[in-house]
Amino acid sequence: xxxxxxxxxxxxxxxxxxxxxxxxxxxxxxxxxxxxxxxxxxxxxxxxxxxxxxxxxxxxxxxxxxxxxxxxxxxxxxxxxxxxxxxxxxxxxxxxxxxxxxxxxxxxxxxxxxxxxxxxxxxxxxxxxxxxxxxxxxxxxxxxxxxxxxxxxxxxxxxxxxxxxxxxx
Amino acid sequence: xxxxxxxxxxxxxxxxxxxxxxxxxxxxxxxxxxxxxxxxxxxxxxxxxxxxxxxxxxxxxxxxxxxxxxxxxxxxxxxxxxxxxxxxxxxxxxxxxxxxxxxxxxxxxxxxxxxxxxxxxxxxxxxxxxxxxxxxxxxxxxxxxxxxxxxxxxxxxxxxxxxxxxxxxxxxxxxxxxxxxxxxxxxxxxxxxxxxxxxxxxxxxxxxxxxxxxxxxxxxxxxxxxxxxxxxxxxxxxxxxxxxxxxxxxxxxxxxxxxxxxxxxxxxxxxxxxxxxxxxxxxxxxxxxxxxxxxxxxxxxxxxxxxxxxxxxxxxxxxxxxxxxxxxxxxxxxxxxxxxxxxxxxxxxxxxxxxxxxxxxxxxxxxxxxxxxxxxxxxxxxxxxxxxxxxxxxxxxxxxxxxxxxxxxxxxxxxxxxxxxxxxxxxxxxxxx
Numbered sequence: 001x002x003x004x005x006x007x008x009x010x011x012x013x014x015x016x017x018x019x020x021x022x023x024x025x026x027x028x029x030x031x032x033x034x035x036x037x038x039x040x041x042x043x044x045x046x047x048x049x050x051x052x053x054x055x056x057x058x059x060x061x062x063x064x065x066x067x068x069x070x071x072x073x074x075x076x077x078x079x080x081x082x083x084x085x086x087x088x089x090x091x092x093x094x095x096x097x098x099x100x101x102x103x104x105x106x107x108x109x110x111x112x113x114x115x116x117x118x119x120x121x122x123x124x125x126x127x128x129x130x131x132x133x134x135x136x137x138x139x140x141x142x143x144x145x146x147x148x149x150x151x152x153x154x155x156x157x158x159x160x161x162x163x164x165x166x167x168x169x
Numbered sequence: 170x171x172x173x174x175x176x177x178x179x180x181x182x183x184x185x186x187x188x189x190x191x192x193x194x195x196x197x198x199x200x201x202x203x204x205x206x207x208x209x210x211x212x213x214x215x216x217x218x219x220x221x222x223x224x225x226x227x228x229x230x231x232x233x234x235x236x237x238x239x240x241x242x243x244x245x246x247x248x249x250x251x252x253x254x255x256x257x258x259x260x261x262x263x264x265x266x267x268x269x270x271x272x273x274x275x276x277x278x279x280x281x282x283x284x285x286x287x288x289x290x291x292x293x294x295x296x297x298x299x300x301x302x303x304x305x306x307x308x309x310x311x312x313x314x315x316x317x318x319x320x321x322x323x324x325x326x327x328x329x330x331x332x333x334x335x336x337x338x339x340x341x342x343x344x345x346x347x348x349x350x351x352x353x354x355x356x357x358x359x360x361x362x363x364x365x366x367x368x369x370x371x372x373x374x375x376x377x378x379x380x381x382x383x384x385x386x387x388x389x390x391x392x393x394x395x396x397x398x399x400x401x402x403x404x405x406x407x408x409x410x411x412x413x414x415x416x417x418x419x420x421x422x423x424x425x426x427x428x429x430x431x432x433x434x435x436x437x438x439x440x441x442x443x444x445x446x447x448x449x450x451x452x453x454x455x456x457x458x459x460x461x462x463x464x465x466x467x468x469x470x471x472x473x474x475x476x477x478x479x480x481x482x483x484x485x486x487x488x489x490x491x492x493x494x495x496x497x498x499x500x501x502x503x504x505x506x507x508x509x510x511x512x513x514x515x516x517x518x519x520x521x522x523x524x525x526x527x528x529x530x531x532x533x534x535x536x537x538x539x540x541x542x543x544x545x546x547x548x549x550x551x552x553x554x555x556x557x558x559x560x561x562x563x564x565x566x567x568x569x570x571x572x573x574x575x576x577x578x579x580x581x582x583x584x585x586x587x588x589x590x591x592x593x594x595x596x597x598x599x600x601x602x
Binding site (some may be wrong): 002005039041043044045056059060063064065066091094126137140141 | 282283286288290323324325327494495498499501502521523525569571
């Protein structure tokens with residue numbers, strides 16, 4: 001019951017805090033793609049893989065008082081900072097979640113920029129395509145982000161590292 | 170003559186209760202309709218378990234797919250044709266994507282996807298790109314054509330205008346399903362002036378926009394969508410049937426993993442249970458197959474599987490009560506413990522189900538929202554986001570409505586032949602006494 005809610009709370013607790021909705025979306029998507037059992041459905045949107053279900057779950061958790069959402073002004077726009085509340089921690093204690101090595105993976109992802117995670121998640125979204133085809137997709141669909149070939153290579157390397165981290169410690 | 174421009178010697182028409190007629194002139198479209206993967210959609214209901222609430226809702230994904238095709242055909246042939254922003258070479262691409270957009274839907278998709286971690290969008294892609302009849306037909310229009318169609322449906326195409334025809338906050342998919350579902354359920358919501366909306370749609374470089382004069386028709390469409398979600402799609406009785414269906418699949422999977430010996434071997438489920446579902450296995454699945462197993466499982470030794478299968482087929486559904494997870498999650502834990510004490514497995518018989526909808530939303534720079542807003546084209550050619558012109562739409566923009574319900578088997582809770590005291594406590598907690 002409410003297991004999927006508990007998993008998201010566990011991910012946020014393990015990350016200590018997550019700044020930015022885009023970052024949160026991409027972190028959960030990447031974790032899902034490296035086989036952590038998140039069940040939110042993702043589809044391709046403006047910034048890459050995006051889950052309406054995850055957005056909803058986060059809103060619910062905020063309404064339940066389990067997550068703290070702080071709206072902060074950054075430059076010309078707003079961003080959101082997510083942390084677990086005390087009652088969230090209490091709930092999580094009652095609903096234990098076990099996802100080995102997830103904390104390390106999330107910590108690693110959390111230290112990256114949202115822009116880079118957007119690239120990594122897009123590479124993972126097109127994991128059935130060759131590297132050349134993926135690069136072409138990124139240059140076409142994400143032309144505004146101006147990703148370089150070097151960054152795409154870094155994304156591939158990053159995915160390998162992360163998968164290794166998820167399996168072993 | 171190139172296959173992609175080949176026309177039928179005579180136009181074919183399908184009689185349709187929503188659009189009156191569905192017109193097919195292109196050989197390619199006609200051939201796609203005849204493929205086994207498309208014909209399979211006749212055996213998958215558009216609204217899953219809704220027929221247990223609204224008995225008329227027996228229409229299929231086949232009906233809906235033809236409907237979406239017809240709407241896009243009319244936009245392309247009657248409204249966009251000849252406009253400089255519209256490339257007529259995209260016509261067939263748009264028609265194929267419209268026709269095939271739901272190709273990967275399986276029987277009772279929502280429950281199957283949840284239990285077996287599947288994604289119908291992936292199957293749509295695999296059917297279009299794999300070794301299938303649909304792929305062979307599309308290939309005849311060009312080696313790269315299946316890929317182009319798939320990219321439109323997956324929203325990964327650079328052709329944003331065609332993507333927005335099939336998938337946006339005002340698209341052919343929604344315009345068909347709202348009207349079709351209203352017709353078959355018999356409700357009076359879901360009606361709006363589609364003719365008017367089609368007439369005021371205009372192609373732009375990266376999306377379809379609406380002439381300002383059509384704003385009120387769009388307001389009506391958004392309101393009818395809102396009502397359909399809460400009156401039909403999220404109906405609590407339909408959700409009860411879906412909860413039971415999901416739990417049947419869960420139980421069957423759990424039993425398989427525990428090496429349970431089924432009386433009737435669920436051979437069609439094996440690749441699902443093992444997580445090795447291939448496209449070939451997938452397209453063999455339809456509602457007749459699933460309901461066959463439910464019939465068989467009524468005779469299984471396992472009490473839970475047998476009971477749930479009987480409940481679904483006999484429409485002996487779970488009852489529900491309003492539930493506020495924020496305030497009542499501790500009560501849920503208490504109930505779960507009491508259910509266990511009473512010998513009722515809470516994993517299968519105490520279920521929280523949530524529904525939520527955001528009727529309309531607009532893009533806020535920097536906020537990382539992901540919905541493409543509806544844009545109005547003003548008289549001077551400028552573009553303006555809908556909620557900035559319409560106070561009705563502004564009032565509901567970005568406002569999500571969520572509903573949580575707690576489902577339980579009332580007949581078991583009221584049966585005091587065993588554990589009467591615990592059951593009384595359960596009833597008190599559920600506020601039934």
